[in-house]
C-alpha cells in the first residue's frame with residue numbers, strides 16, 4: 001500500500017513494526033510510520049481503530065508489545081513517561097480546576113525547575129500565542145470551552161516539547177468554534193515548528209489540517225498520504241468510503257487498449273477509464289468516482305450513463321443529486337448549477353472523465 005512521502009533527514013518520531021495488545025486483543029498491528037520534524041500528521045479512522053492507542057504509546061501511557069518507537073532518533077519505548085519530552089492536549093481539556101491560568105500553564109515549567117522570571121516570560125508568550133494574553137489570574141471555570149482548550153494548548157507547548165500530541169482536541173467544541181480552532185492550532189503549530197500528531201475521526205479536520213494523513217481501520221494502516229493523495233487516490237475501498245462520499249460502480253473488464261480500459265458495469269452501462277496497468281478481460285473491478293467528478297446534463301458527455309433523478313438537495317450555487325442508474329444504490333453527483341436544480345423524476349445523463357476515477361480490484365485494493 002502507498003506509504004506517502006517519507007520525511008527528509010532524521011525523522012522526529014518513528015514507529016517501527018509496532019504491535020499493541022490489550023490482553024489477547026491486538027489493538028494495533030504492524031504499525032510503521034516516520035514523521036518529519038515540524039510536520040503535522042493525523043491519525044484518522046473510525047472509533048476503535050487504534051488511533052488513541054498509538055498516540056498513548058508515544059507518551060508511554062500504554063506499553064507496546066513489539067516494535068520500536070523513537071523520538072529524535074532515540075528509542076523511547078523503555079523511557080518512563082515523565083522523562084519523555086512530550087506535550088499533550090486531550091478532548092476534555094484536563095486543566096486543574098482550582099489552579100488559575102498562570103499555574104495551569106506554568107505546570108510543566110515548574111516541574112522542570114525553570115527559574116521564576118523565565119516562567120513568567122514563557123507563560124506570557126504562550127498565552128499570547130493562543131490569543132489569551134493577560135488571562136493569567138482567571139480560573140478555568142471563568143473561561144469558555146474554546147478558551148479552556150487554548151489554555152490546554154498553551155500548557156502543552158510552553159516547555160517546547162519535541163512532540164505535541166493532540167487527541168481529538170476539538171470534539172467537545174461547538175461547530176463554529178471547532179472551525180476557528182482548526183485554523184488556529186495549525187497556525188500555532190507552523191509558527192512554533194513543533195512536530196504534531198493529531199488524532200481524529202473527523203475527515204474534514206484531517207483534510208484541512210494535516211501535512212499527511214494516516215488512515216486506519218481495525219488496527220491496521222489502510223493508507224498514508226497527503227490530504228490530496230488520500231482523497232483523490234484512495235488506496236482501498238475503505239479509504240474511498242471513509243474520506244468523503246464515493247460512488248462505487250462494480251463491473252467487469254471487457255477490453256483494454258493502450259492505457260484505457262473498457263468496463264461493462266453491473267448496471268448494463270459501458271464506461272472507459274484510465275488504468276495504470278493492463279487488465280485481463282473478465283477481471284472484476286470497481287470504478288470509484290467522487291460526486292464532484294460526475295457531470296449531470298443532457299449534452300453528449302464521456303461515459304454517459306442514463307438515469308433518473310431520485311433526490312435533489314439544493315445547497316445554493318450547487319446541488320447534490322441522487323440518480324438511479326439501475327444499480328443497487330443510486331449514484332451521487334455534486335455539481336455546480338446555474339439556475340434551478342433538476343427535479344426528482346427527471347431523466348438525465350450522468351457522465352465522468354475516464355481520468356477522473358480510480359479502479360479497485362476484486363479485493364477492493366487500488367490497481368496500481
Ligand code: ATP
Pocket residue numbers: 022025027045046047048049050051052053054201
Ligand atoms: P476512539 O475514537 O473511540 O477513541 P480509537 O481509534 O482511538 O477509538 P482506541 O481507543 O485506540 O481506538 O482502541 C482500539 C481498540 O482497543 C478498541 O477496540 C478498544 O475497545 C480497545 N481498547 C482500548 N483500550 C483498552 C483497554 N485499556 N483494555 C482493553 N481494550 C482496550
